[in-house]
Amino acid sequence: MTIRDTGHHVPHGDRTEPRGTAPLRAAPLGPFVVASLLALAGVFGTYLFFVRTTTGQYIDESALVEATQLYGGRAARAGLRFLDDLPALSVGVGFLALGYAALVRRRWLASLVALAAAVGANLATQVLKADVFTRPFRGIETITENSLPSGHTTLAASAAAAVFLVASPRWRPLVAFAGGTYAVGTGAATLVNQWHRPADIVAAFLVVAVFMAPAAWIVLRTGPEWNSWGGFGSHVGSLRLWIVLPTLAGLVAAAVAVVELVRIAPVLGQETSTTNYFWAGLAFIMISGYLVSTAASWLVGSATKGHPA
Template sequence: MTMSFRYRSTSHALTAALFVVGTLGCAVALAATYLFFVRTTTGQFIDESALVEAVQLYGTAGKAATQFLDWLPALSLLIATLVVLVVTVVKRRWAAAGIAVAAAVGANLTTQLIKNLVPDRPYRGIETLELNSLPSGHTTLAASAAAAVFLMSSPRWRPLAGFLGGTFAVATGVSTLINQWHRPADVVAAFLVVGMFTLPAGWLVMRTGARWNGWEGYNRHWASVRLWVALPVLAGLASAVVAAYSLLKIAPGPGQEGSTTNYFWAGTALIVITGYLATVAGVWLFGHAALRLRPRHQGTPGRRPVQ
């Protein structure tokens, strides 16, 4: 039997509150990341140790990371531009396109402003470059391009877009660490800057048109199966195990040993956890905010789902 659909919306006040809380959470986490990893001795030591230990893995991985980072600006812009243009022209989502592009530009400008206006890292007894490298510009570029694609995707495509975009951003962040361009905290800060702009932009996008922001829920389309949410969750849990093991190996105690790559793996795990946590939170929040399509029998007035 052919089915038509009607909409069921969630509370606008609750949805708006969740987006506001998420945005403020990103801002607070960004400030905390800066204060701990840049302004304190312990934070500087952990961050710098991860960067120094990346030398142990340089070689084949380093060459691959360098090639990836060399292509990153063009690749990010190409992917985001193609998706935004195609979706805008085909689906006529002009307002959403403007919002998505503005959010990406805002995130990248903010990163450059922070790097240039925030005072250089103070000397705390740790041998390190004093120039402020937080947040990572390359990671901001990759994450903001992925976020623009995510914002332009219809709800049924967002779980897949979130997973692929999150993986792209995480791979970029890890590559900057392997290549010794950035410390782990720089990458984490970049994720948070992008989150600060993506969330309010996402709330606006969700208000630009009810029809294309409706969906039937998870597992009704291959791009919205729960697998795309489960994979980043599993990757985050595995990274948490790696981080815990690495930190235990270097924790003060009778069994303490000198670190060769433990700080590096802990820093890498922090990047993966943060990137995929943001991915899962974003997919969940946007899924919660989307208008739900409820089936009705043929002959009953309603709207058909949007592809």
């Protein structure tokens, strides 16, 4: 479709863009491959440190144990109800979004790619957890079965990522923030209820990124006319606020992690940990979840803005 610069607006799929906005040229593959490979390295790095080393196991297990000292009663029951409903909720929201994109917006290929990536991430999580990764005994009292990556977190994060991929470009920054918040909340709930250690959740975010990065590149090639947009700040769904908020949350979480770990460091620490590892673990979950969602918004946004036809 050729767009003439007449100063008027024309409908373009589910969006209305200025006629001066040119259709998108095919996005370069390189950044998406690099993002996928970095996420893959992160999965194995997380496993090697937090599962294969004594220090990593101690930090991870301590966060899980300390969760019982902070939350109980109504908070625990609410978290358990959320986790019980999570599979149906995630699958339902994902299928509604993909079905809408396919049937109403006629984005069949994009919806199939997003669905395939989500299914691939969940299958990979189960294979890694059951058949690839093992949890050796390192002198730490813990459940010997491997639980990395978290299946619940993978399901929630992959559903959010699939919705992000088929969303209208101008809504993607907001969808990335909302989806990241949903995934972070899911991960936090699994920690609070002692279902998963922090590293399990971080690895789940990274597994989803491994599959969704190349899927995003394919989706961008399926609809160059509807993937172009006006850039950050051009629409309420594209406000820079949706990048700033998760970035600030990640920075605050990083500061919390540093403070909590310094308090119990062998040389600098002055405290005997009671909840420090829990707060540090929760901070790691926030950092990784929001980092992945913000990186996705930036990567896809930079690949879809300013590409002349």
